[in-house]
Amino acid sequence: MELDNTPKLTTLLKPYDPKETEARIYKAWEESGFFNPDVCIEKGVTASDAKPFTIIMPPPNVTGVLHMGHAMMLTLEDIMIRYHRMRGDRTLWIPGTDHAAIATQSKVEGIIKKEEDKSRHDLGREEFLKRVETFAQASHDSIASQIRVMGSSCDWSREAFTLDETRTKAVRTMFKKMYNDGLIYRGHRIVNWDPKGQTTIADDEIVYEERKAKLYTFKYSKDFPISISTTRPETKIGDVAVAVHPDDERYSAFVGKEYDVVFCGVPIHIKVIADQSVEKEFGTGALGVTPAHSIIDWEIADRHNLPRPQVINEYAKMTVGDERLLGKKTTVARDVVVAWLKQEGLLEKEEEVNQNISTAERTGGIIEPLPKLQWFVDVNKPFTIADSQIKGIESGSQVTLKEIMTKTVAGGQVAIIPDHFSKTYFHWIENLRDWCISRQIWYGHRIPVWYKGDETYTGVEAPTGNGWVQDADTLDTWFSSALWTFSTLSWPEKTKDFEIYHPTDVLETGYEILFFWVARMILMTGYALGTVPFHTVYLHGTVRDAQGRKMSKSLGNGIDPIDVADKFGADAGRMALIIGNTPGTDSRISEDKIKGYKNFANKLWNITRFVLSSIDESVIDTKPTINENDKSLLAEMSLLETEMTKDIEEYRFYMAGEKVYQYVWHRFADVILESSKEIMKNGTTEEKHSRQRILYEILKRNLVLLHPFMPFVTEEIWALLPKEQGDRALLMIERWPTQ
RNA sequence: GCGCGGUUAGCUCAGUUGGUAGAGCGUCCCCUUGACGUGGGGAAGGCCAGGGGUUCGAAUCCCUUAUCGCGCACCA
Numbered sequence: 129m130e131l132d133n134t135p136k137l138t139t140l141l142k143p144y145d146p147k148e149t150e151a152r153i154y155k156a157w158e159e160s161g162f163f164n165p166d167v168c169i170e171k172g173v174t175a176s177d178a179k180p181f182t183i184i185m186p187p188p189n190v191t192g193v194l195h196m197g198h199a200m201m202l203t204l205e206d207i208m209i210r211y212h213r214m215r216g217d218r219t220l221w222i223p224g225t226d227h228a229a230i231a232t233q234s235k236v237e238g239i240i241k242k243e244e245d246k247s248r249h250d251l252g253r254e255e256f257l258k259r260v261e262t263f264a265q266a267s268h269d270s271i272a273s274q275i276r277v278m279g280s281s282c283d284w285s286r287e288a289f290t291l292d293e294t295r296t297k298a299v300r301t302m303f304k305k306m307y308n309d310g311l312i313y314r315g316h317r318i319v320n321w322d323p324k325g326q327t328t329i330a331d332d333e334i335v336y337e338e339r340k341a342k343l344y345t346f347k348y349s350k351d352f353p354i355s356i357s358t359t360r361p362e363t364k365i366g367d368v369a370v371a372v373h374p375d376d377e378r379y380s381a382f383v384g385k386e387y388d389v390v391f392c393g394v395p396i397h398i399k400v401i402a403d404q405s406v407e408k409e410f411g412t413g414a415l416g417v418t419p420a421h422s423i424i425d426w427e428i429a430d431r432h433n434l435p436r437p438q439v440i441n442e443y444a445k446m447t448v449g450d451e452r453l454l455g456k457k458t459t460v461a462r463d464v465v466v467a468w469l470k471q472e473g474l475l476e477k478e479e480e481v482n483q484n485i486s487t488a489e490r491t492g493g494i495i496e497p498l499p500k501l502q503w504f505v506d507v508n509k510p511f512t513i514a515d516s517q518i519k520g521i522e523s524g525s526q527v528t529l530k531e532i533m534t535k536t537v538a539g540g541q542v543a544i545i546p547d548h549f550s551k552t553y554f555h556w557i558e559n560l561r562d563w564c565i566s567r568q569i570w571y572g573h574r575i576p577v578w579y580k581g582d583e584t585y586t587g588v589e590a591p592t593g594n595g596w597v598q599d600a601d602t603l604d605t606w607f608s609s610a611l612w613t614f615s616t617l618s619w620p621e622k623t624k625d626f627e628i629y630h631p632t633d634v635l636e637t638g639y640e641i642l643f644f645w646v647a648r649m650i651l652m653t654g655y656a657l658g659t660v661p662f663h664t665v666y667l668h669g670t671v672r673d674a675q676g677r678k679m680s681k682s683l684g685n686g687i688d689p690i691d692v693a694d695k696f697g698a699d700a701g702r703m704a705l706i707i708g709n710t711p712g713t714d715s716r717i718s719e720d721k722i723k724g725y726k727n728f729a730n731k732l733w734n735i736t737r738f739v740l741s742s743i744d745e746s747v748i749d750t751k752p753t754i755n756e757n758d759k760s761l762l763a764e765m766s767l768l769e770t771e772m773t774k775d776i777e778e779y780r781f782y783m784a785g786e787k788v789y790q791y792v793w794h795r796f797a798d799v800i801l802e803s804s805k806e807i808m809k810n811g812t813t814e815e816k817h818s819r820q821r822i823l824y825e826i827l828k829r830n831l832v833l834l835h836p837f838m839p840f841v842t843e844e845i846w847a848l849l850p851k852e853q854g855d856r857a858l859l860m861i862e863r864w865p866t867q
Numbered sequence: 868g869c870g871c872g873g874u875u876a877g878c879u880c881a882g883u884u885g886g887u888a889g890a891g892c893g894u895c896c897c898c899u900u901g902a903c904g905u906g907g908g909g910a911a912g913g914c915c916a917g918g919g920g921u922u923c924g925a926a927u928c929c930c931u932u933a934u935c936g937c938g939c940a941c942c943a
Contacts, residue, residue, distance in 0.1 A: 143905080332939095343943090358943060371943090406943085415943050424943075483942060548871060552938060555870060559939065643938095674879085708880050708891075712872085714936090716879060720892065727905040738902035780883070786890070798907075 144733035146697025181212035182632040189228035196671040199689035210836035214864035224288035229572035229605040298615035324493025345477035357411035362461035366439035369417040374402040503566040516658040532654030572602030610648035613661040674718035699838035700726040743820040752817035
């Protein structure tokens with residue numbers, strides 16, 4: 129490696145300017161090829177038998193631009209990656225983006241609506257998809273450049289997209305495998321229907337909003353013996369039973385009896401049944417069972433083998449009744465039914481209650497539970513796992529997807545940081561139902577199933593022959609995300625990458641997608657590969673504004689990480705995001721905090737100026753004797769290195785960052801540099817040389833320690849520093865101190 | 868309803884296995900003009916939410932109360 133021992137003091141005369149520096153440095157890194165572990169091995173930076181360290185980047189949605197949460201994610205991951213690369217590990221960080229089906233589609237629909245006043249149906253499937261792809265591409269390009277601005281040292285040669293060719297193959301292969309194992313099934317079941325988005329959504333895409341509602345208590349008819357309560361009288365047209373608790377003596381005489389009534393002009397048949405799920409104390413203690421329009425009631429119907437008449441359609445309109453009801457919106461129909469109840473003298477009580485109403489996360493539409501023919505992943509069905517490396521699950525044994533999710537975490541094969549999220553995780557699994565994976569949207573992985581008459585074909589490629597029609601639905605975006613750790617490594621191809629880098633080491637992501645994503649990756653990996661997708665899950669919190677509010681467009685309180693990089697430098701933004709931020713805890717960020725770390729970058733710059741202007745070149749070429757006092761300063765430095773290494777290994781990045789900050793500013797600059805001034809003035813030649821040598825050494829060693837946190841300024845200073853034998857040209861591949 | 872967190876200096880937060888509390892910012896005083904004013908030195912400020920317990924010793928472990936936040940479920 130070439131050594132350039134000319135201190136570039138002219139550069140150093142100016143204050144540190146991150147804006148001028150950062151883009152240039154990133155380009156140099158990228159051109160060096162060292163983001164790619166193959167190049168590191170090829171060039172002798174990494175041993176060919178070095179142990180791998182892998183992170184697959186959680187792919188940002190191609191819905192626009194990066195926000196502070198992404199910046200935090202990228203920083204945390206880059207710290208780990210740079211640290212491991214400097215340690216000599218075979219370090220791989222794969223970047224990528226997510227097509228984010230519903231989110232991207234609704235974004236583009238919104239734009240087209242606004243600009244052209246057209247819907248996706250006006251454009252047609254093919255034309256609409258073209259528009260989405262154009263949008264996604266532009267969005268991808270800005271995201272990719274923003275990831276670079278943050279200084280992320282990821283391997284762009286392996287970049288992936290959840291909807292590209294390789295990932296499509298993985299998705300289809302997985303679908304077919306699960307279908308063949310009977311874990312994916314098509315069924316007519318009650319689902320969460322979003323009338324606004326015209327699609328099904330998964331249970332965890334529901335957001336509950338508290339609203340005031342009226343609870344009506346009434347009887348179906350004058351002769352009906354039991355009163356029931358509901359907030360949705362219009363659904364009662366779909367009732368088939370009244371359920372009471374088996375121990376409820378008030379109603380035991382009626383259990384088993386059946387009644388025919390005409391309810392608001394519609395004849396209905398009601399059976400009185402006893403079911404454990406009914407609460408005696410709630411309302412009248414009797415529940416009108418509407419199987420087609422309530423998830424709980426659907427399950428009651430399962431237990432009692434009841435019919436499930438549908439009375440509401442996909443547009444939230446009534447499908448039965450006379451002219452008063454037919455075709456009316458549910459909200460209108462509700463008033464009609466209530467008026468009828470009053471008129472007939474059946475309404476006994478009308479009270480105001482607070483209720484949690486289910487809305488769709490993406491569109492805000494009020495969820496209408498409906499029975500529909502959809503695709504599901506069965507989480508409770510046992511299947512034979514061919515080859516299992518999961519503790520407590522033997523190869524060839526019968527196991528369910530739920531068991532896989534539980535045992536990998538319970539057995540410690542996947543460690544969650546902070547640990548208390550494991551409890552939340554288990555709690556979620558206990559309540560997990562079958563996962564509805566089909567969506568009635570256009571953008572995404574189309575379900576790889578084809579129909580011809582009564583025939584059904586499932587496969588990676590379309591079937592040959594005429595007359596086959598592909599299923600119109602697409603897959604839940606989390607289906608493809610769930611394969612991310614191994615689809616990015618070219619699964620189902622058995623590549624070298626896959627062999628070397630999977631399972632990955634760390635998944636670093638926000639706690640809010642523990643269920644959406646983390647759990648499903650564990651599910652898919654356990655199922656398809658019999659192993660875990662990663663050994664450690666590091667969950668970061670939400671980045672909030674200075675007042676602790678979530679950053680949002682409507683509030684206008686967002687801080688754009690790119691603006692931050694522009695104004696203060698990416699290094700400053702990185703430090704501000706990391707320091708004082710513990711895993712799983714929300715953090716606040718403000719310009720003041722970021723500014724503080726810009727000052728720190730400048731401080732480091734000026735330390736360098738002082739050191740370089742204080743030392744003779746002789747202390748670099750010929751190592752002078754270090755006196756006892758200065759030796760103790762080096763020992764202090766070693767201690768810092770040991771502590772920081774331990775902190776990073778144990779995922780305490782906030783502490784590692786703070787320690788080196790404290791040391792550089794308040795020990796190295798405030799004490800050691802200050803005391804050096806006196807030595808340079810009045811010390812003996814030996815004292816001067818000893819001190820000069822350790823100033824040089826301490827500075828270099830601090831640059832190494834700081835590099836994962838503030839890669840740009842440290843790399844820039846490194847380039848300006850005279851080198852000695854063994855120093856590497858780029859700081860990013862300099863060796864981390866061995867412990 | 869079930870579960871999980873938080874409650875520490877004016878503000879934002881640390882405090883790794885229990886050993887009489889720390890940082891950043893802010894405030895006040897002082898210093899300094901060839902590394903840096905994006906600087907240096909110093910100071911004030913906390914019965915670590917309340918109560919109880921374990922211990923030689925508790926911010927740290929256990930119980931309990933209050934309060935804030937979050938997740939899940941349900942509200943028929």
